[in-house]
Amino acid sequence: MHAIAIDGDRLTWTPAPDPAPGPDEVVIRVAAAGINRADLLQRKGQYPPPPGASEVLGMECSGVIDAVGADVGRWRVGDEVCALLAGGGYAERVAVPAVQVLPVPGGVDLIDAAGLPEVACTVWSTVVMAGRAQRGETLLVHGGTGGIGTFAIQLGVALGLRVMVTAGSAAGRQRCLDLGAERVVDYHDEDFVEVARELTDGRGVDVVLDVIGAKYLQRNVSALATLGRLTIIGMQGGAKAELDLGALLTKRATVLGTTLRSRPVTGRGSKADIVAEVEHQVWPLVASGAIRPVIGARMPITEAAAAHAALDSGSAPGGKVLLTVP
Numbered sequence: 001m002h003a004i005a006i007d008g009d010r011l012t013w014t015p016a017p018d019p020a021p022g023p024d025e026v027v028i029r030v031a032a033a034g035i036n037r038a039d040l041l042q043r044k045g046q047y048p049p050p051p052g053a054s055e056v057l058g059m060e061c062s063g064v065i066d067a068v069g070a071d072v073g074r075w076r077v078g079d080e081v082c083a084l085l086a087g088g089g090y091a092e093r094v095a096v097p098a099v100q101v102l103p104v105p106g107g108v109d110l111i112d113a114a115g116l117p118e119v120a121c122t123v124w125s126t127v128v129m130a131g132r133a134q135r136g137e138t139l140l141v142h143g144g145t146g147g148i149g150t151f152a153i154q155l156g157v158a159l160g161l162r163v164m165v166t167a168g169s170a171a172g173r174q175r176c177l178d179l180g181a182e183r184v185v186d187y188h189d190e191d192f193v194e195v196a197r198e199l200t201d202g203r204g205v206d207v208v209l210d211v212i213g214a215k216y217l218q219r220n221v222s223a224l225a226t227l228g229r230l231t232i233i234g235m236q237g238g239a240k241a242e243l244d245l246g247a248l249l250t251k252r253a254t255v256l257g258t259t260l261r262s263r264p265v266t267g268r269g270s271k272a273d274i275v276a277e278v279e280h281q282v283w284p285l286v287a288s289g290a291i292r293p294v295i296g297a298r299m300p301i302t303e304a305a306a307a308h309a310a311l312d313s314g315s316a317p318g319g320k321v322l323l324t325v326p
């Protein structure tokens with residue numbers, strides 16, 4: 001088979017060893033791989049794959065099952081699926097634990113399904129499982145235009161949350177409103193803390209989904225309501241910050257950080273638990289049309305470097321960018 005190899009500044013489509021399924025794994029013939037910001041970091045050597053995972057880039061894909069391990073009962077050769085991967089998606093074939101595989105949700109094209117596993121599992125595990133968001137509460141999503149943000153807006157609305165987001169461009173802000181956000185803050189010119197208070201009659205928001213990290217830490221805590229939950233999943237604005245703990249204590253608020261990729265495959269807090277919840281709770285919302293994959297672009301996998309450059313420079317369209325595999 002072929003896979004993307006990192007060759008200095010270049011990403012090349014190169015012959016690679018064919019994966020065989022372990023007893024609990026399936027092999028997927030990849031139709032498309034979703035690009036994630038973490039792929040850019042991995043390429044620079046800043047985000048190594050977990051021990052034992054493929055060194056090939058790619059944390060999610062869609063495709064057709066090609067081989068099934070001896071202990072796998074659920075999946076059959078020929079099933080159309082998508083999957084959360086620890087690595088290996090930028091390839092013609094990838095081996096993955098069967099518990100990280102999901103059916104393609106009803107009404108979703110096989111290629112577009114590649115853009116769902118990472119955002120669905122990240123947003124569900126963060127906003128609902130860790131953040132305990134409840135119907136009627138207010139959710140602040142930073143980066144409403146991105147892969148994570150476009151999914152979080154739709155999930156929030158579908159769950160009956162009031163959704164407020166931040167976005168940088170006029171076109172991006174309009175896209176967030178179209179997806180159902182109640183209020184979109186221009187992060188260049190407006191103060192999201194003030195807007196959060198205005199929107200909630202001074203109470204503050206109940207849950208924040210944050211992709212910025214250090215730069216927003218203090219202001220995120222200021223935007224929280226009493227008993228609010230700040231969930232941090234990205235560090236686009238740095239990793240180290242100071243926090244006035246007084247505000248945290250007075251509000252009895254929670255600050256938590258989480259990653260998906262480093263979680264165990266099975267057991268407590270595992271990928272298997274998250275994938276199972278996503279299939280039962282989120283896939284029906286996708287099949288009903290309440291949540292749609294937001295795909296900014298499809299590009300051939302041989303153009304992976306150009307797709308990364310667009311994401312890195314901020315010139316990529318909003319939503320997910322997918323790499324299609326011939």
Ligand SMILES: NC(=O)c1ccc[n+]([C@@H]2O[C@H](COP(=O)([O-])OP(=O)(O)OC[C@H]3O[C@@H](n4cnc5c(N)ncnc54)[C@H](OP(=O)(O)O)[C@@H]3O)[C@@H](O)[C@H]2O)c1
Pocket residue numbers: 036037038118122142143144145146147148149166167168169172187211212232233234235236258259260261311319
């Ligand atoms: N912990 C985990 O398990 C996990 C899993 C998946 C993703 N992540 C992280 O989540 C982050 C978002 O991922 P993604 O796939 O959505 O990336 P993406 O599609 O590249 O989107 C990045 C987003 O960041 C926004 N942004 C940039 N500067 C901002 C600022 N100062 N204030 C508010 N928003 C700002 C952008 O908004 P504009 O376009 O409007 O500028 C854009 O919406 C990444 O850092 C990624 O590594 C973490």
